[in-house]
Amino acid sequence: MSGETLLPLAVALPLLGAALLLALGHVIPKRASDMVALLLALALAGIGAWLAREAAAGPVTHWFGGWVPQGGRPLGIAFTADLAGAGMVCFIGLVFAACFAFAWGYFEPAGAMFHVLMLVFMGAMAGFCLTADLFNLFVWFEVMSVAAFALTAYHLESSAIEGALNFTITNSLASFMMLGGIGLLYARFGLLDMPALGRAAAEAPGEMVVAAACCLLLAALLTKAAMVPFQFWLTDAHAVAPSPVSVVFSGVMVSLGIFGIARLGGTVFAGVPAAQGVMHGLLLGLGLASALLGGVGCLQQRHLKRMLAFSTISHTGILLGALALVSAQGKAGMLAYLLGHGAVKAALFMIAGILLTRCGGIDEIQLRGRGRAVWPAGIVFGLAGLVLGGLPFGTLDEATRLLDSAAAEQGLPWLAAPLLLGAALTGGAVLRAGGRIFLGWGRVSGEEERAPTEEEQEPRDRPLWLMLAPAAVLLAAALGLGGPIAHFALTAAGGGEMPAETPNPWLPWAAIGLSLLIAGWDLGRAHLPRWLRAPVEAASGPAFALLDRLHTGRVGDYVAFMLAGLAVLTLGFMLG
Amino acid sequence: MSPLPWLVAAWLFGIGLYGIVTSRNYLHLIGCLSVVQSATYVLLLSAGFRWGAGPPIFQDQPPGSLVVDPVVQALVLTDIVVGAAVTALLLVLVLQVHKRRGTVDPDALRPLDR
Numbered sequence: 001m002s003g004e005t006l007l008p009l010a011v012a013l014p015l016l017g018a019a020l021l022l023a024l025g026h027v028i029p030k031r032a033s034d035m036v037a038l039l040l041a042l043a044l045a046g047i048g049a050w051l052a053r054e055a056a057a058g059p060v061t062h063w064f065g066g067w068v069p070q071g072g073r074p075l076g077i078a079f080t081a082d083l084a085g086a087g088m089v090c091f092i093g094l095v096f097a098a099c100f101a102f103a104w105g106y107f108e109p110a111g112a113m114f115h116v117l118m119l120v121f122m123g124a125m126a127g128f129c130l131t132a133d134l135f136n137l138f139v140w141f142e143v144m145s146v147a148a149f150a151l152t153a154y155h156l157e158s159s160a161i162e163g164a165l166n167f168t169i170t171n172s173l174a175s176f177m178m179l180g181g182i183g184l185l186y187a188r189f190g191l192l193d194m195p196a197l198g199r200a201a202a203e204a205p206g207e208m209v210v211a212a213a214c215c216l217l218l219a220a221l222l223t224k225a226a227m228v229p230f231q232f233w234l235t236d237a238h239a240v241a242p243s244p245v246s247v248v249f250s251g252v253m254v255s256l257g258i259f260g261i262a263r264l265g266g267t268v269f270a271g272v273p274a275a276q277g278v279m280h281g282l283l284l285g286l287g288l289a290s291a292l293l294g295g296v297g298c299l300q301q302r303h304l305k306r307m308l309a310f311s312t313i314s315h316t317g318i319l320l321g322a323l324a325l326v327s328a329q330g331k332a333g334m335l336a337y338l339l340g341h342g343a344v345k346a347a348l349f350m351i352a353g354i355l356l357t358r359c360g361g362i363d364e365i366q367l368r369g370r371g372r373a374v375w376p377a378g379i380v381f382g383l384a385g386l387v388l389g390g391l392p393f394g395t396l397d398e399a400t401r402l403l404d405s406a407a408a409e410q411g412l413p414w415l416a417a418p419l420l421l422g423a424a425l426t427g428g429a430v431l432r433a434g435g436r437i438f439l440g441w442g443r444v445s446g447e448e449e450r451a452p453t454e455e456e457q458e459p460r461d462r463p464l465w466l467m468l469a470p471a472a473v474l475l476a477a478a479l480g481l482g483g484p485i486a487h488f489a490l491t492a493a494g495g496g497e498m499p500a501e502t503p504n505p506w507l508p509w510a511a512i513g514l515s516l517l518i519a520g521w522d523l524g525r526a527h528l529p530r531w532l533r534a535p536v537e538a539a540s541g542p543a544f545a546l547l548d549r550l551h552t553g554r555v556g557d558y559v560a561f562m563l564a565g566l567a568v569l570t571l572g573f574m575l576g
Numbered sequence: 577m578s579p580l581p582w583l584v585a586a587w588l589f590g591i592g593l594y595g596i597v598t599s600r601n602y603l604h605l606i607g608c609l610s611v612v613q614s615a616t617y618v619l620l621l622s623a624g625f626r627w628g629a630g631p632p633i634f635q636d637q638p639p640g641s642l643v644v645d646p647v648v649q650a651l652v653l654t655d656i657v658v659g660a661a662v663t664a665l666l667l668v669l670v671l672q673v674h675k676r677r678g679t680v681d682p683d684a685l686r687p688l689d690r
Contacts, residue, residue: 146658146661149662159687160687162686165673166687172662173609176616179620179655180589180615180616183616183620183623186620186648186651555596556597557597563593
């Protein structure tokens with residue numbers, strides 16, 4: 001089958017499957033919906049892989065209904081699969097497949113409803129990666145969001161609902177901003193096709209309408225990507241969503257925001273110097289701030305899912321930093337990091353899910369030593385923690401090397417250090433939690449004791465190996481496929497060859513060393529002399545307190561920060 | 577084209593956001609969210625509007641006569657559908673919050689205890 005006819009199936013199959021499950025959910029056997037969902041996810045991965053094969057020779061385009069452009073003017077709506085987009089579709093299929101295997105039978109009380117929502121979610125993500133039409137992009141963005149809102153509130157407990165409310169309100173505002181930006185572009189150019197808009201915008205680069213539209217679109221996508229100061233919703237939503245849902249949120253959904261920025265930056269705003277300037281300057285700053293804030297926030301948590309949520313902010317910040325280098329190599333680093341981080345983070349959330357079902361809790365301090373019963377999960381957890389902290393091996397390491405040499409090429413050889421500092425902080429936090437839960441270390445706790453937490457449990461309804469296998473497979477893929485993934489990312493971004501030497505080869509070692517030091521410090525707190533502990537605690541205490549005071553959980557504050565972010569973006573455009 | 581629709585859209589956007597930031601009641605907050613959304617309706621419809629143009633339906637007027645842009649109307653229609661879905665979902669969530677906590681004041685509600 002040619003790639004062109006296959007393109008619409010990437011969206012049509014999941015949506016059709018969702019509709020059928022909705023209609024037949026109550027007549028088919030209970031486990032059949034699990035099976036259908038799993039098969040559809042694998043089919044999507046297959047379609048993505050096939051499209052990537054076809055796209056290697058050049059982007060594959062499908063004009064819906066045969067409405068091909070006439071006289072150079074696009075009339076219809078197109079899907080275009082380039083190598084990066086097709087690779088993303090394949091990755092989305094694989095993460096969803098792992099998630100469906102992990103959640104086998106978990107959502108039985110909800111009937112087929114969970115699968116319906118998840119399939120819509122999956123189809124929308126695939127559409128988001130493939131569409132070449134700006135309004136269509138908004139539609140997939142919105143479908144993705146609405147499915148995510150409903151999935152977050154699945155538990156219908158007080159916390160889950162409040163987290164879902166914050167998530168829904170902030171992300172709805174984001175999509176209104178996006179629509180506003182699209183409206184401005186359409187009002188000015190009368191076009192919605194992204195490549196055509198790019199050509200039109202390149203002829204009117206200095207216009208205020210274009211700058212305003214770019215501001216609004218960036219604000220919307222930065223909200224989805226949870227970058228400072230748009231990040232607040234993420235920790236609330238990820239902490240309260242059911243664990244299989246958090247797997248997909250952190251594994252794919254958040255980084256799609258960054259992917260969207262890459263998409264728009266490479267098409268619509270490719271010929272607008274002001275937009276490129278903001279992406280290179282301001283977004284780099286936001287990425288750095290997010291990487292560090294996420295790292296510090298992560299270290300301070302005791303609620304495991306909330307900890308992982310902060311770590312997602314940190315690593316998405318690294319993605320934004322890599323993208324903001326505006327070079328092919330930086331973009332390749334971004335893509336490889338996205339794939340590697342998605343797999344590792346999905347595995348970590350699966351282990352959190354195992355703790356929720358097997359050990360009856362998600363609180364690091366309460367779970368101390370109780371993870372011994374599920375020690376194989378501890379091995380995966382520990383390894384994943386090392387990978388987050390900068391282990392010099394595997395996909396994340398290859399991506400870091402790409403990022404490092406891209407930064408040096410742009411005259412910013414120091415850039416990788418602060419980004420990896422954020423990663424090291426998250427690695428330290430995850431390793432600390434692992435040591436405490438699975439080994440019973442760390443009797444005395446530090447700052448994390450004052451962090452918000454909650455009693456939570458998920459039903460013990462499926463065998464351990466079934467939950468652990470997808471996590472182990474994802475982690476093994478992230479560790480073992482580093483070379484091929486980096487090669488794929490370089491080809492997709494047109495970044496040439498893998499650099500033989502990086503400017504700072506010691507960096508990953510420093511990061512992993514720092515992670516281990518932080519974890520060891522926190523776990524061995526009881527044995528440390530007071531004169532050594534006191535100055536460190538005096539320095540870290542205020543930072544932790546400030547961060548905690550910012551994350552109030554009040555949606556009005558979050559919206560105020562979003563407005564501040566919009567103002568900062570506007571300033572960035574005005575100052576050039 | 578007159579700048580008035582743009583000003584109206586900007587005003588609706590701003591006043592809606594002000595309402596969200598200061599709201600003490602989730603129902604009021606959801607109303608404010610709809611106000612922000614209506615800013616996008618005004619923006620889109622005004623982008624496609626032409627003075628003296630008819631509706632984009634050629635049943636009772638000859639093809640080729642001046643009509644307003646049908647594309648933005650389709651966009652607004654999509655927008656309205658999405659808005660209705662989100663508002664319905666939000667109202668259900670607020671109903672559930674009220675059942676469990678007996679209040680709909682955002683200040684009294686926090687995800688995770690602290």
